[in-house]
Amino acid sequence: MPLLEVNSVSASYADGVEVLHGIDLAVNQGEMVTLIGANGAGKTTTLRAIMGLLRAQGSIKFDGVEILGRETPEIAKLGISMVPEGRGVFPGLSVYDNLRVATTPWIRRGQSAAEDLDRVFELFPILAERRKQLGWSLSGGQQQMLAIGRAIMARPKLMLLDEPSLGLAPNLVEEVFEKLRSINEQGVSILLVEQNAFMALEYSRLAYVIERGTVSKQMSSSALLDDEGIKAAYLGG
Ligand code: ATP
Numbered sequence: 001m002p003l004l005e006v007n008s009v010s011a012s013y014a015d016g017v018e019v020l021h022g023i024d025l026a027v028n029q030g031e032m033v034t035l036i037g038a039n040g041a042g043k044t045t046t047l048r049a050i051m052g053l054l055r056a057q058g059s060i061k062f063d064g065v066e067i068l069g070r071e072t073p074e075i076a077k078l079g080i081s082m083v084p085e086g087r088g089v090f091p092g093l094s095v096y097d098n099l100r101v102a103t104t105p106w107i108r109r110g111q112s113a114a115e116d117l118d119r120v121f122e123l124f125p126i127l128a129e130r131r132k133q134l135g136w137s138l139s140g141g142q143q144q145m146l147a148i149g150r151a152i153m154a155r156p157k158l159m160l161l162d163e164p165s166l167g168l169a170p171n172l173v174e175e176v177f178e179k180l181r182s183i184n185e186q187g188v189s190i191l192l193v194e195q196n197a198f199m200a201l202e203y204s205r206l207a208y209v210i211e212r213g214t215v216s217k218q219m220s221s222s223a224l225l226d227d228e229g230i231k232a233a234y235l236g237g
Contacts, residue, residue, distance in 0.1 A: 023042070065078065089138070141172035173199060
């Protein structure tokens with residue numbers, strides 16, 4: 001049984017224009033899966049539909065449970081964390097507090113977040129060094145690490161990442177992907193949207209191509225990397 005199963009999902013924004021027209025995709029336990037596609041194809045909207053951030057029709061099952069129609073906090077509690085495009089770091093909070101805000105549910109239940117913090121600091125030692133610095137003062141790469149760290153604090157089974165490499169220098173892009181690989185190896189499944197399709201396909205096993213709100217291709221990342229049409233459209237020839 002896949003961990004995440006998206007079946008015939010359609011979705012519209014408030015203006016009523018349908019953007020997704022029956023998306024089908026699946027993420028198995030422990031997998032890293034990439035969504036690629038042109039600007040405006042519907043990749044971000046697909047992640048938003050999974051996270052319950054817009055109204056959708058069809059079926060989205062997580063761990064065998066129907067989550068379509070549920071509220072976002074409930075979906076997060078079931079084990080899905082999203083790292084949005086633009087990172088969403090709180091500029092006026094310290095690194096430490098940016099991480100702590102994600103742990104409120106545990107603290108309310110009387111559980112400690114100390115282990116989660118240790119895990120994030122082990123994965124991103126730079127965040128431990130800068131734990132007292134305010135969010136706004138971090139570099140783009142550090143903010144991305146913080147956004148990923150915050151998503152981990154919520155103890156997800158599945159992480160949704162929207163363009164984690166956007167605006168980062170090439171050496172940092174590789175570092176971010178290496179971190180994602182470590183997180184994935186620790187058992188967290190990953191669904192990734194990336195403009196940097198080449199890098200994303202190098203790191204994931206399976207990929208879906210989204211075109212105009214539907215899945216036009218689904219194949220192994222290595223097969224996509226060899227596909228002439230895909231190379232011309234998304235991989236700079
Ligand atoms: P990009 O890489 O440009 O983010 P994408 O594949 O992630 O591309 P989406 O952001 O999902 O694409 O957008 C899909 C379509 O939905 C586009 O036509 C876009 O204009 C439209 N859209 C996105 N957000 C909204 C919104 N808040 N209200 C109305 N339409 C929207």
